Amino acid sequence: MIEPAQPTRIDLDLALAAHTFDGVATLNGNDGFQSRKISSGASVRLRLLNTDGTPRRFTVQGTQFLVLAVDGTDLNEPTLIENEMLEIAGGGRVDIAFTVPLAPVWITLAETEVGLALNADGVTRPITEASAEFDPSSYGEPAETPFNASNRFDRRFELTIGRRPGFLDGRPGLQWTINGGIFPHVPVFVVREGDLVHMTITNDTDAVHPMHLHGHHLLVLSRDGAPVSGSPWWTDTLNIEAGERYEVAFRADNPGIWMDHCHNLRHAADGLTMHVMYEGVTTPFKIGDTTHNEPE
Ligand SMILES: [Cu+2]
Known part of the structure; x- marks a missing residue:
């Protein structure tokens, strides 16, 4: 996890750690949907962690979102995406951010009934639609790095x-x-x-x-x-x-x-x-x- 160099207003900053105990998928030790009320317009940052050894996928339904960081390093100029599945390697971390819309938002551990539901009281979660896979190799904009593929390697x-x-x-x-x-x-x-x-x-x-x-x-x-x-x-x-x-x-x-x-x-x-x-x-x-x- 990282703290942003320029603090921006974040109303809800939450780590969601996925872990499977004896075959039971959980987020922060909870094997169902954690429900929260939060005002629309609020700014949310979620730090998704996969503490299993095998890949875990998260879906985000009901909002566009930014992928801010992978494994604790900020991505350059992230752009809004939606309906993209986030696959996280065993031990990997992905940070996302979004502004809470008027309608509910579901963050779900794919293929489970485990997740975080924002403002979803009494609303049925839509069936997960087949969505594209987030690809960090082509997301955001190139930027200077201390070295790159054209360097001479020792x-x-x-x-x-x-x-x-x-x-x-x-x-x-x-x-x-x-x-x-x-x-x-x-x-x-x-x-x-x-x-x-x-x-x-x-x-x-x-x-x-x-x-x-x-x-x-x-x-x-x-x-x-x-x-x-x-x-x-x-x-x-x-x-x-x-x-x-x-x-x-x-x-x-x-x-x-x-x-x-x-x-x-x-x-x-x-x-x-x-x-x-x-x-x-x-x-x-x-x-x-x-x-x-x-x-x-
Ligand atoms: Cu292996």
């Missing part, structure tokens, strides 16, 4: 997610792989402080993987070869759908040994975990079974 890494039969912790099965290796035989990406790093992430599996690098924000450069054409899109949790390929960039400005893993923690525990490590940074901790150091 390091280039390929991170390819696959699946093949093999052994994980001595157990046979169909295992996740990174660049063909099964954990712990996965690469470590070594960087030097100050490096500009280019990473290509490819998902060669039929599952979605919300890839999450600790300690850094990634600038998304392209998806499936198509450059990002809208606002600069900074993320820390990038949903990589089956078959997709993303190019991202980041500045190595936070020395440490950082996890780079799938935010679907089931996948991470099953080996979709690797590290980005800075030269000269060491740790006395050893990973693996013998030391009982299992990152997830």
